Amino acid sequence: MSLPPAQITGPSAWYGPDMAQRSAEWIRPFTAAEIAEIAAVAGPLAEQQVEIASLRQADFPLPTLGPILADLKQEILEGRGFALLRGLPVADWGLRMAATAFYGVGLHFGRACSQNGKGHVLGHVQDLGLSSKDPNVRIYQTSERQTFHTDSCDIVGLLCLKQAKRGGHSALVSSVTIYNEMMKRSDLARHLFAPLATDRRGEIAPGEKPYFEIPVFNWHAGLLSAIYQRQYIDSAQRFEDAPRLSAETVAALDLFDALADDPALNFEMVLEPGDIQLVHNHNLLHDRTGFEDWPEDAEKRHLLRLWLSPEDARPLPEVFRQRFGSIEPGRRGGIILEETKLVAPMTARG
Template sequence: MVDILRVPFEGPSAWTRDQMERNANWRYTLNAGEVDEIRNAVRVAVASGQPLEKITAAHFPLPTLGARIRRLAEELENGRGFELWSGLPVHEWTTEEFSVAYWGLGRHLGEPVVQNARGELFGHVTDTTGADPQTNANSRFYHTNHAAPFHVDGADIVGLLCVRTAQAGGASLVVSSTSIYNSLLRDHPDLIELLYQPLWFDHRGERNSVTGQPYWVTSIAGWTGEKLSMMYLRNFIESAQRYEGAPPLTDAHRKLLELIDSYAQSEELLLPMDFQPGDIQWLNNHVTLHSRTGFTDWEALERKRWLMRLWINQFERDRFTSNYKYHGIAVDEPSNAAIA
């Protein structure tokens, strides 16, 4: 019998930077006809009178682009695990219009899920606090201008729409978590079992709505059938050590976390990409980690870096909200862990 914990993951999501740079078909630019179709869908959705969060795919008709979104869904689930779309004309719309456009595209991809304990379905990634999440355990990176650690978000898919860029910096960084897994298996097989052991993850100032606890418990890696999923949030793991009863991290755990970050930042695996207004980055959280560089923002509020974020559950077996069950351990509920 094959020990699945000792078998490298094989599939298109286990990519390297060189492969992505040699074949950039992960970039997709909306053509003029598709943009016109989105413009019309915005008009239809606005005319329906529905509030944003009540707009469904039926309110946002995409007779031809809908097929392209289905191919996107297939690529996210069974392909490389990410795409970068360009060409959404955010510059010509009001905030309401490009919000409806982005929301409508997301509704064709799947079901939006809440991003925090406040129940927000539409997130905004912009510097509002300036606090350093490395020293303030209740702070979130998506409300600062600091570089973010590599992480996943709490849904099958995360979408990031660029509305405005920073004065300097703020590049997006993407890496294949399945390639990181394969690198660990190749170089440090003695640490693989730690990926499957339960760890405490900090809710960072929020609480589990079922247990009332400020942490949740899961493992970093798990399989469902032949699919591997990685749940990596290093700073959430480390800050959960502040709670009474948290199993202490061993030297082996700390070595494992250092190695994951090292592989994520390696020339072999790390893929950087710059956002431009109108770009949408779609990521499968099960097979990619993402991050961003720190940035210098504009002084004027109306020019500050601004990304809109959607979390979407799309996959048939609802992998991200239940994957901790197939990790082999019992958990309270999935996290609303957001960094970006």
């Protein structure tokens, strides 16, 4: 087992309160000219109802904004790990225009991946009145707190269309900082470098187990990458053939959660309509607080989501192939089943 140094330094090893004070560094408003440039491409595509899932970066040229997004992508992949683009006029645009614009901007960060067994490359994050107690329900389909986790991709993007009546705030924490703090306090971190079962929640590709076995912490090519969803680690224990969690591993997971939840490490941000949040999954975890929604369907909390795979993403260890399908940058991540056909639905139940 290859282990990192006891303390990892660099721009991704940040603390939440400090980062919250530096919002001018990571909030980047769109200019009027940039919005016009996006609209000039997205407008005709939306009007013609072009299948969004068929689009490639070349179909969405952004001669002025594109180089800015390329620099921002490097900051996400190699720097602090996240950014917030602010100010798309989504209320004026309507759903299809906003979805097309978001997808086109997202393509400048990577190829879009399927987010479920239905092949949805455009996800709708909404409360569908479901409960995570159902082993085939994923938490983003509920109004529950998600808890800190990673998604099955290199970069996750969110576009806020509608805010909740109360709550539903986004939170981030550095998994590098969590590792550093664990190492300061105990030797429990070493238990998270061993594979452990994580529930696939019913989305199982041919020949795969109903769970994957990847360590929470992975040290590869001089980089620490994390993959984590505590609820799905716990629910994988329902499978008789899943490796049992040792007392030491449970203690390590509990310490990991306590540190992730510590306001000395994490911070919250409020996504406003028109905001695009971009997060590097390999060295950050994200969370969403529980929320109370509006009673009117037209006003309910609604975000669009992208899972993105950049061609210049970091190398990943072989074990990630279990979840990512491939470990080739630009061709990895997402959930692909035998019957999967890529689509970009306009509703959460599409």
